[in-house]
Amino acid sequence: MRLRVVAVAAMAVLLGLVAATASASPQRAQANKLTVWLQVDAQSGWPDVVAAANAQFQKDHAGWTVDVQYQNWGDHLQKFDATLAGGNTPDVIEMGNTEMVKYMAAGAFSDLSSFKSSFANSGSWLKGLAASGTYGGKTYGVPYYAGSRVVTYRTDAWNKAKIKKPPSSLAQFTAYAKKLAAANKSVKGFSPVYIAGTDWYFAMSFVYDYGGSIAKTQGGKWVGNLDSKQSIAGLTAFKNFFNVASKASKTSDENHPAPYDVYSQGGAASIIGPGWFSCCVGTKYKGVTAQFVMPSHTAGQAMPGFLGGSDLAVPAPSKNAALAADWIKDFTSTDAQRALQAKGNIPNATNLLGTSVNERAATRSWFVPAAKHWVDVENGNILRNMLAQILKGKLTVKQAAASASDNITSVLNGS
Amino acid sequence: MTHPDGMAVAAEAPRPRRRRLTRAAIGRGTVPYLLILPVVGVLGALLAYPIYRLVILSLQKYTLFELIRHKGVWVGLDNFSSILHDQVFWHTVLRTVIFTVANVGLTIAGGLALALLLVRVSGWVRILLTSGLVLVWAMPQVVAVQVWYWMTNYQNGVVNYVLTQLHIGDFFQHDWYASTFSQLSLVTLLIVWGALPFVAITLYAALSQVPRELVEAAEIDGARPRRVFLDVTLPILTPVLLILTSLSILWDFGVFTQAYLLIGPSHITPGNYLMSIYLFQEGFQKADYGKGSAISIVMLVIVAALSFFYVRKMVRVGEVE
Numbered sequence: 001m002r003l004r005v006v007a008v009a010a011m012a013v014l015l016g017l018v019a020a021t022a023s024a025s026p027q028r029a030q031a032n033k034l035t036v037w038l039q040v041d042a043q044s045g046w047p048d049v050v051a052a053a054n055a056q057f058q059k060d061h062a063g064w065t066v067d068v069q070y071q072n073w074g075d076h077l078q079k080f081d082a083t084l085a086g087g088n089t090p091d092v093i094e095m096g097n098t099e100m101v102k103y104m105a106a107g108a109f110s111d112l113s114s115f116k117s118s119f120a121n122s123g124s125w126l127k128g129l130a131a132s133g134t135y136g137g138k139t140y141g142v143p144y145y146a147g148s149r150v151v152t153y154r155t156d157a158w159n160k161a162k163i164k165k166p167p168s169s170l171a172q173f174t175a176y177a178k179k180l181a182a183a184n185k186s187v188k189g190f191s192p193v194y195i196a197g198t199d200w201y202f203a204m205s206f207v208y209d210y211g212g213s214i215a216k217t218q219g220g221k222w223v224g225n226l227d228s229k230q231s232i233a234g235l236t237a238f239k240n241f242f243n244v245a246s247k248a249s250k251t252s253d254e255n256h257p258a259p260y261d262v263y264s265q266g267g268a269a270s271i272i273g274p275g276w277f278s279c280c281v282g283t284k285y286k287g288v289t290a291q292f293v294m295p296s297h298t299a300g301q302a303m304p305g306f307l308g309g310s311d312l313a314v315p316a317p318s319k320n321a322a323l324a325a326d327w328i329k330d331f332t333s334t335d336a337q338r339a340l341q342a343k344g345n346i347p348n349a350t351n352l353l354g355t356s357v358n359e360r361a362a363t364r365s366w367f368v369p370a371a372k373h374w375v376d377v378e379n380g381n382i383l384r385n386m387l388a389q390i391l392k393g394k395l396t397v398k399q400a401a402a403s404a405s406d407n408i409t410s411v412l413n414g415s
Numbered sequence: 416m417t418h419p420d421g422m423a424v425a426a427e428a429p430r431p432r433r434r435r436l437t438r439a440a441i442g443r444g445t446v447p448y449l450l451i452l453p454v455v456g457v458l459g460a461l462l463a464y465p466i467y468r469l470v471i472l473s474l475q476k477y478t479l480f481e482l483i484r485h486k487g488v489w490v491g492l493d494n495f496s497s498i499l500h501d502q503v504f505w506h507t508v509l510r511t512v513i514f515t516v517a518n519v520g521l522t523i524a525g526g527l528a529l530a531l532l533l534v535r536v537s538g539w540v541r542i543l544l545t546s547g548l549v550l551v552w553a554m555p556q557v558v559a560v561q562v563w564y565w566m567t568n569y570q571n572g573v574v575n576y577v578l579t580q581l582h583i584g585d586f587f588q589h590d591w592y593a594s595t596f597s598q599l600s601l602v603t604l605l606i607v608w609g610a611l612p613f614v615a616i617t618l619y620a621a622l623s624q625v626p627r628e629l630v631e632a633a634e635i636d637g638a639r640p641r642r643v644f645l646d647v648t649l650p651i652l653t654p655v656l657l658i659l660t661s662l663s664i665l666w667d668f669g670v671f672t673q674a675y676l677l678i679g680p681s682h683i684t685p686g687n688y689l690m691s692i693y694l695f696q697e698g699f700q701k702a703d704y705g706k707g708s709a710i711s712i713v714m715l716v717i718v719a720a721l722s723f724f725y726v727r728k729m730v731r732v733g734e735v736e
Binding site for chain 2 (some may be wrong): 262338
């Protein structure tokens with residue numbers, strides 16, 4: 001009897017040894033159906049724009065339907081890779097602008113250059129976004145929308161600390177942070193400016209503000225540049241500002257917790273992040289929330305901010321490339337862009353730009369190195385790890401920057 | 416049935432005619448093979464073919480570029496040598512082995528203690544305890560991770576609050592995720608917590624197999640509880656303990672979900688990799704499927720080596736019965 005138990009268990013052990021499972025969502029290519037992968041932002045933020053594009057598309061192509069499948073930023077690339085292997089890719093996919101290069105270099109997308117003139121405002125696309133969808137002179141990604149990062153703040157808290165208007169320089173902002181801290185001594189763990197310790201988008205803004213950069217090209221190769229004098233000055237300024245302004249965890253990222261949650265719970269007088277953060281500041285502070293552009297260390301200037309954004313691309317295996325391009329045309333029409341703009345996003349072309357804080361912040365911006373392996377630097381958390389080391393004081397800024405920079409050089413030049 | 420000396424058997428029972436291979440005999444001979452055919456077929460489809468593909472993939476350069484073209488480039492053992500020359504790999508192996516030993520040790524010890532407790536306590540306490548264990552068991556891994564994450568949250572974690580209220584120290588805004596040791600300790604707690612129910616309930620069931628009269632006899636002979644446990648109870652539990660230990664080694668060495676999600680994708684660095692996370696980062700995040708396959712083969716070998724001792728002992732125990 002016990003022998004049988006042992007045998008069964010031994011079998012279980014054997015099976016456990018090879019617990020390799022592969023899951024692929026089966027989605028057979030159906031006749032006359034265009035499959036579109038968009039991020040959930042569209043589902044929650046502007047479903048009407050999606051519906052309008054689908055209606056227009058179906059009007060132009062009788063008998064066709066559009067199947068929009070919403071994805072998450074966290075795992076959409078792994079799912080996309082699985083469809084590339086299985087040969088059931090979507091016809092249109094939304095990609096983050098930092099994710100494009102690797103896929104363009106591998107030949108994952110169809111060349112849309114011949115359709116370019118049919119996309120609205122394609123002559124005046126935002127430079128940074130257009131660049132993220134271009135590889136070897138060809139257009140693979142159509143700019144969808146952009147987002148800049150601004151400071152969202154509580155006017156009541158600022159008034160209480162006797163601060164009249166937004167700061168015009170980093171030094172002034174630092175002085176304000178001290179005032180805000182003093183005025184809110186009674187609130188435990190209060191952050192004058194809540195900054196997540198490893199928010200590299202914000203930290204790198206300091207680097208670019210001081211004339212540094214993450215990496216540069218030298219003789220056809222990428223070289224990490226965080227160990228340059230300017231970059232180190234920027235990182236040091238970030239560290240100093242963090243120490244005065246933020247009581248956030250030195251190792252956490254900008255999504256855990258969401259800065260607007262800290263804000264809405266009264267834990268911060270200001271937060272750094274995308275312009276749409278104003279959506280979620282809570283009913284208590286809804287009426288006393290305003291935004292400004294992060295000031296540079298040079299008085300009167302804006303600090304360059306990270307220009308995030310999305311592109312729309314057509315995976316190479318898609319058999320409906322021309323139709324896919326047509327759907328993209330409908331989805332990026334001037335009307336659609338105006339609707340996105342009304343929701344607080346930055347439209348994809350300069351001629352559509354307005355004067356909101358968000359859009360003003362986009363005028364001075366920086367972007368990640370356009371290297372094939374950039375996404376490996378992001379996924380490897382090289383920058384986050386460096387920032388945590390700097391803030392924890394385990395390494396000096398110089399040591400941490402040098403090690404990260406070497407790391408970046410080797411990753412960017414990987415095979 | 417078998418006699419040591421075949422000749423003698425023949426002499427004792429002389430059979431004039433040699434046995435003919437009748438159709439019935441052939442039928443009888445093939446039945447066992449027919450019976451195991453489905454199992455062999457299923458195992459072949461579920462195990463052999465994927466392993467074959469895995470081995471092929473591990474000998475190829477297979478990145479995003481090759482994936483799109485559905486065609487790998489033969490590179491021999493390049494993937495393996497790049498792993499074995501990677502410092503990160505060796506550090507990860509060492510870290511994962513230590514992690515596994517700690518997890519398995521705590522799981523088995525804790526489970527055994529709980530099982531022994533279950534035998535001792537009164538009926539309703541046992542029901543209460545068992546229901547608690549089953550509830551823990553029923554909780555999906557991802558949900559458990561989320562709950563643990565909330566409890567140890569930097570901003571307003573309930574663990575921080577309780578520890579501070581108990582005057583154990585000032586844990587206000589204590590960052591549990593600041594160091595590798597702290598991160599992996601949390602993961603260990605979570606895994607052991609999740610694994611305890613299975614181990615405890617299985618061992619409790621095994622304890623019910625310990626004959627009451629044996630224990631009583633030992634006690635009458637003046638054996639102390641410790642002696643009774645070591646000389647009577649433990650030997651009877653051994654087969655089950657061996658199974659549980661080897662299963663735990665397999666699970667804990669390859670654990671991914673809890674570690675990856677609790678530490679958090681944005682905290683993952685080569686400095687806190689476990690094997691499965693190393694595999695995930697190299698294979699999937701960098702889309703280097705050839706190297707990923709090679710890593711999983713190496714993992715297979717390590718796990719096989721780690722559990723070899725236990726599996727062998729288990730088979731021996733089986734033979735004796």
